[in-house]
Amino acid sequence: MSKPMNQAYQWPEAGERRLPRFIYTDEAIFAREMERIFFADSWNYVALSCELPNPGDYILSSIGNVGVVVSRDRKGEVRVFVNRCPHRGARLCERRKGNNKLFTCPYHEWSFNLEGRLVGVPLSRGVDGKGGMSEQFDPSAHHLQQLHVAQRHGVIFASFSNTIAPLTDYFGPKILKYFDRVCDGRPLKVIGKHKHVVYGNWKLQIENVKDTVHAAILHAFFTLFGIWRSDQKTQIVVEANGRHSVLASTATFTKQEGSSSTTANGEFQLADERLIAHSPEFQEATGAVMTLWPNLIFLQQLNCLVMRHVEPVNSNSCIKTWTFFAYADEASELTERRIKQANLLGAAGLVTIDDNEILASCQQGIAYPQDFQCVLEAGEGNGDCDYMVSESAIRGFYQYYRQVMEL
Template sequence: MEFSLAERPIALSDRRWPDAGVTRVPFWVYTDVALYEREQERIFRGPSWSYVALAAEIPEAGDFVRTSVGDVPVIVTRDRKGAVHVVVNRCAHRGVVVCNAASGNATTFTCPYHQWQYASDGRLLGLPFKKGVGGHGGMPADFDNAEHGLQQLCVIERNGVVFASFDHGLASLEEYLGPTNLGWFDRVFDGRPLRVLGYQRQTVPANWKLMFENIKDPYHASLLHVFLVTFGLFRADNPSKTQMDATGQHSVLVSQRSEQREVTGTDDIKRVRHDLVLRDPTLLDPVREFPGSATVVMQTIWPNLIVQQQSNTLAMRQLVTRSVDEFELHWTYFGYESDDEEMTQRRLRQANLMGPAGLVSIDDSEVMRLAQQGAAVGQHHEALLEMGGADLDDTDHMVTEVAIRAFYDHYRTVMEL
């Protein structure tokens, strides 16, 4: 097929990041298929700890959940002895998915195609007609089951949160997160046993990086989200801060709800709706439960996790990449086993702010869709990230895009862009 000059795809090797550095993000990072493939290899199958599950989802021997690391399907299992494993959900024989249930209890997994059977840790236990039938056929005499198991990932668990990596030589999670972000992680995951309250899943027609950008962007929160500003959960003048790790790959946005519900002196915020009232005020009845004064803590952990604490609603948001212009967001809402019924109900009520149809987060899904559309028709243009200047340092206000710049600073290093 003949391409005209304008239509010819640009090779990744010919891509060039704008000279202005990370105050610009070229729109092709959201649309280039070859770049997406390189992300899978270098980020999701590379030296990173991907969140896969809460240990509370698989409490008993034999429990498993099915999930993905990047776009690779995996199974998170607990074996007979209680050890957690993460194995690729792909038969070593012909590549068929060996586990189709979203979750369950099983100590073996059998491929539906030719019934190759695997243990919880991925070992190939056996396969039909291995020695042939009536002296005919079968596998070669030197076929060794030990060489044909499900691919095993390296697994790490901290205070009930399970991470996995294709890289078996990676630093510990503690080292990976760095002291500041580890501190925020441990604030929620302080060792108390967790209780899973429910799940929501959605498909977002946008590149996965837009989700991280959204959470790393305090600038939008007081502008886009009518609900947050109208009901006083988030204001641009709330005490707040952004803190990165040394690499810029992880970050946390922390803010403190103002006592003052009425929004004043903020002409830039057009979306405050003074005519709106909550018919059920118990939707917003936050109680302080963590040390310190922060009421919203949103942490992004490279490459696939957002830890959400908005008032008393706690959730893991797991990013699952599907293609260059689509990702799934898996929400796992949780509390603690020690919560009383009142607290559990409070967490569930406040969860109405979140999820695919959440009073707040529905806005984000919609703008990510729109951002993707803009990128798709703006291939030769770039996004502007100058709010708060060009620096990459921690800040103590919300009028900044520093965490997004820091993310892309690290991204460019990993991706060699």
Template structure:
């Protein structure tokens, strides 16, 4: 596909500055679809536990491209573009289900679970007239396929032959932390989606931003779920593309910091919950981590907020909007009381969650704030310096700079 010439000159300060145009410009949006989502990146498709049986499928998106993730009759997992080879209609409409074959409703072309075209309605016409030309070859008209790679039951897809193996892509640190949470059979305990009126990258910056966590989120700081003073780390892989931030609840000392005496305007440590059950948790992981957000570039987040485990996947919907898909998880062998605590803690996140509602609001504040402004204006991403490397400090934006490092590399900006 021909790509437009580079639509932007990146500022000379590098990843400590972000041109606001990247959140608005349709030319940049088109370039992302072509070079980033169809480029050398592994994109989140779904979990093993979402398609456990032969014939199970789930719909997802890579960038804006609709994709089918499915398991064939031999148990192999495949991913194909959800676009009929005939005239481009969606082949699957229901978000998930079980099928022996995939049939397009428009003219009934059918595909097997590997995406091969298996039948064309009226292929030979009716009583010898009409129909496809004699040399029409089904084998040349299957669904467009993606390469699929699985890591710890998490399925990723890529359109590019240049994408390295998933292990190489993730690197050792990100792999180790995914294994920590996903190394056991999982089960889905809920799902929801959230439509956001802002560019998708504002969300990915937000989830990679440990600086805002205890400031914007009144609940985090006020009820001691996560503070900068707790032990933790902000980690990036060697490329800087992926990140991980964690904290350990109950390890902090707020003396001599802005938390002491409520110096942060947002903190309200005098607040009390009428029903503190939302804070009920149990120590789940031997490493003592109670709060963790991990991203795999470009658009997926794996989270642990106390015992609330889940995946958040962001899907662009044009330059100014996006949709966020949340999948809430537990382990297959969870006791009912554990599922109950996980589900209750899910009220912390999501569109109306005590923590996450502010994220959805503030990313929109940015979209509205940059509207119609100086086209050369730049965001400042300089907390913690200019590096894109790991550290124990979470008053940092290194994790956001890592996103822009990966972004610039794949986008050629």
């Protein structure tokens, strides 16, 4: 267990209404986040079950900055291993996905079965009776490092912790309601994936989707076509200890008078209206952005469904993997609509590209050498509210962050 942070890491007296510069720039803080958050009592999203339809199928994922292999064994059970050979530390798998009967290290060809057990060591008896593994070598002590696995309605989570709470308790009832709203037990199918680098601290990306205020200001496309406006029906739901939250909103599909995006006398029109065509699927909202501690963004916007997995790289960058999905038995026309809207919301879409640029700008500005504190004064409290102009979900996140990090 790491020691308490020293006097150099004092949180501002204003609490969660001020965020100190060092949480975005300091590598010692980043290392502590890996230990206290990702490698501790957290359920980490790693894949969708439908990405592993057959025994031997695997896909690479990550927990924090540690690569993992998510695979299906011979009995159909999902396994999650650290992507590291226990011999000399080489990465076991390099291809993003595949199918194996054995996992074989490319360095010395140690082989592991689909349950992660060491089953083969070349030259273990040496050559001509000379050399080989010593008498002290015990193959059963050198299996792959295996993580705890939990699944809910086709979504796979993994944890390094031996004391982690069951997944339903970890989510809590308020968040589980929104999770089950989309992942309701129907079989899923993957319809596309994006992967790209964000040149900002991983928490900036998580904050961004807990931030209702910027969506109607930075994303002119949203406001112009009435998809996200500051005056529309809104619900901010924050789990009791703050770590998870949902932003639920109902699009009006009408322009907001006086907005900066309508000053050209409404001359902007979509060449293809299908980009925002919406077939109602869920009650209560046309969009729900769920952030599950520590680093999953579960997005339902119009008919687009996507898991956005944020992988911390270091204190000033992260990688975001988008897994767009649909229901396996849905009509082909609905799947086509989801694919089209994936291009609206995806890595280079008319919305996300704004975020990519602004988060890089935030990281650069925060990294200036002078002392600095981010300001979170919109709205009241750290919990639920029914209005758009609030930063309560971000404050809730940092309420829990401070507790875990002992800051």
